[in-house]
Amino acid sequence: MSHVVIVGAGQAGLVAAETLRAGGFEGAISLLGDEPDGPYHRPPLSKAWLAGEIDAAQLTMRAPGILAKKGISLRTATAVRAIDRAARVVRLADGSALEYTGLVLATGATPRALPLPGARSPNVLALRSRDDATAIAARLALCAEQARPLVVIGGGFIGMEVAATARKKGVDVTVLEAAPRLMARALPPVLSDWYATLHRRHGVEVVLGAGVAGIDVEDGLAVAVRTADGARRRCGLVLVGVGVVQNDALAREAGLACDRGIIVDDCCRTEDPAITAAGDCTARRLADGTLLRLESVNNANEQGKSAATALLGTPRPFTGAPWFWSDQYDCKLQMAGLSAGADQTVVRGSTDTPPFSVFHFRAGRLVAADTINAPREHLLVRKLLDAGLSPTPQQAADTAFDLNSLLAAPPPR
């Protein structure tokens, strides 16, 4: 009997499981997760969940019993030890084994650890799982009670979202970022600067070019973070957000090609026809040979679908414009496309008064846009990118130019 085993019960794993069923797969589906909970929404963890605005059940993607009804066997707290590709068997940590006819790897990523003394203290935390976020929320409450600051190491999306939530809770916040600007991997300089100003206006101390030298520990708890310039900042909680490491060890040990992620094509296939991979654990080989690693819900959803359909023999390339969002204070950033490789950037509107957008061009063609509080423009740009349409940089910069007109009457191509 056919049996698809899905390793990883996060967003990508769940979508793969449901896509298999929706696609007419009638065999058994096992969805294995190593966390105590079934699939849940991670994006609210740094925001609504941390702020205490929603309850645990609202994070849950499917109520208990729903997956069983669909014939999906969810096994939580189940770790996989090895994949035997020759025998088509997944070996579990409890010593048992599962035979598969198809295997989806959706193993996610793990926060990069800080190689510093003191970084293992119980109030030095990274945010990935619901348990992580629960521990952070408890520490934040203590910070508020005892007037102790939060020190965020790493000015990426997670760090900045947690900083914004902590300010909402009245906690003093310092962000230490090693690079000269915030969220530098994803944002253009104009937006990095804009966000630094936004956070400073909300009372966050943003320190750029900061080298973290050490964490001082007293009675087992981190009490201060020292930087290379000799400064020492008191803390009640240290949030470490310095990127992730793709969970590709299982695949690598099984002999699949990996390079900081399981290498897949745009249909999520590995070199083993029985194995596909999806989500944060992947590195997608693009047409030009480079590898693309996207850590986002959109990527998990799209690759989850592709990983399932590839096993069903109906490959579905995920080539649509990737998108991403981040909520900080009352500002919603929405990103469409990939701005890496852009050679021209124009601002539509004024950075002084949102909404505004930043359009990215390569050789005169639109490749991406980042919008602040401009959801109409975000969705429009996704449509333009997916249709292969582009405004000129001059049109993009001109708020009087109606971008919708490009969709209405596409020029001959």
Next chain:
Amino acid sequence: MTRIVFVEPSGREAAVEVPDGWSLMQGATAGGVDGIVAECGGSCACATCHCYVEEARLGELPPPGEAELAMLENVAAPRQPNSRLSCQVKASSALEGLRVVLPDRQE
């Protein structure tokens, strides 16, 4: 708990008890209702939880906010006067028995 009747794209009706304060989207996706993608999980960032609310009872719902209106302009299925994003509509006893029709596509 408020009983909401979702009409899936297939025409199948699914009655879901949605806890008060939850969004209709949360109730539907947790309850395994087909026809809502809700890619962003309820952040009003993706416009893939589009629904049509029973027209006669439209007035019983708090009106959409600016962000929802903006996202509704770009939903995949046709936008109608009773179009809403189900992640922005919270369940309350006033909505008991509300019928919510889900479009045949969200993306």
